[in-house]
Amino acid sequence: MLLKFKVLFLFLGLSFVETDPMITIDFEDFRNKIETPSEDLRIYNFWATWCLPCIHEMPYFESTVNNSEGTSLVFVSLDDDRRRDRVQAFLEKNEIKTTVWLLSEKEQKDWKRKLKKDWSGAIPATLFVSANGDRHFHTGQLSQEELEGLIEKYQ
16 A cells, blocks of 8 residues: 555656756767657757747747657757756747757857758758658758648658
């Protein structure tokens, strides 16, 4: 009987634990995550709190992916990881619910070259990783219709 109560309290305690939707990662963490096999089309949208086109597309990225079965989304912030509170405040203010990865490197140009050699670092940029592991990189803002078309194309 005592064991049942312990399990019940443990379960109730865990149900109140709030998970942080924002994690800090380095390039190796990122590479490992995108190379892990998945049955879904994975979309990694690179953005920053100071990038107006990025901010404009975030809401329809969330809604489109939430309504697309077999598709997942992560927002990858290019903001300085020493300003985590600024990113967190932005997410709360704009009611962003999607997981956000905050890059841990202070000098991101090397990080960008590791991801795609000819990427200038311009944002927004989006990496699509198909279920079979194929990668497709798009630089520039996407309209909702373009995003829907790319999801259909790469699924």
